[in-house]
Amino acid sequence: MKIALFGYGKMGKVIEKIALQRGHEITAKVSSQSPIESFDLSDTDVVIEFSRPESAMNNIEYCLNNNLPIVIGTTGWYEHFESVETLTNSQNGALLHATNFSLGVNIYFEMNRKLAEVMNAYPSYEAEVVEIHHTEKLDAPSGTGITICEDIIQESNQYQKWENVKKSQINESGTLSIASERLPNVPGTHEVKWVSEIDTIELNHTAHSREGFGLGAVIGAEFLKDNKGVFTMRDVLKF
DSSP, X not given: OEEEEXXXXXXXXXXXXXXXXXXXEEEEEEOSSSOGGGSOOTTOOEXXXXXXXXXXXXXXXXHHHXXXXXXXXXXXXXXXXXXXXXXXXXXXXXXXXXXXXXXXXXXXXXXXXXXXXXXXXXXTOEEEEEEEEOTTOOSSSOHHHHHHHHHHHHHOTXXXXXXXXXXXXXXXXXXXXXXXXXXXXXXXXXXXXXXXXXXXXXXXXEOSSSHHHHHHHXXXXXXXXXXXXXXXXXXXXXX
C-alpha cells in the first residue's frame, strides 16, 4: 500500500517506521517545509494525517476533494465534524478519525464505557479523570481525555458536562472533572477514578511509547483502503 504522511514530526516518523516494517511504501512526507503541492499524490492509496490542529481542516478537505482516503490522528478540529461528515459522504470518500489510535486505548475506551454504565446505579461514587502527557503536547485536555469524559457523560445520569480543572475546583453539580498535567517524556497516561467515602475504583492506561499510536494508525489505513464512509477505531476493531 502507498501511504502519504501529512505531518512529519515525532508521530509521523514512528508511523513511517511501522508502515515500512509492514511492507508499505511512503509516497510523501508533507510538512511546513514540504507542502502538499511539492508532491505527486496521484498514486497514493491512503493519507495518514498527524499534523497540527490549525492545519487539519485544510488537509481533510484537500484529501476528500481529491479522492484520497484519510486517517486523521490530529485533534482540535471536531467542531467541524458535521461538515466533514457531509463532505465525505457527498464525495463518496473515506475517512477514519480517532482521538487515539492505540489499540490498548481503544480497548480502554470500551472498558470505561462499561464501567460508567455499571457505576450509574451507584450515585455514592463520584468520577474524576486525569490525563498526563509530554510537555510538547499543545492541546489540553487531550482528545483521548475528552473522549473518556464524553463516554462517561453518555453512560451516566450523574454528569452533564466536563470541565478542564481538578476535582477540588468543581463548583457545579453535574460537572465531571478532567485535570491535565504536562510532564517531560510522558507518551500518555489516562486515569479514571470512581471515589466514595468507603473506597476508590480506578481504571488506568499508561502508554510506554509512541509505537502503539503508530501501529493503530497504520492498521487503520489498511482498513480504510477498501472502504467508503466515515469510520472510527470501533469499526476497525469490530467492537
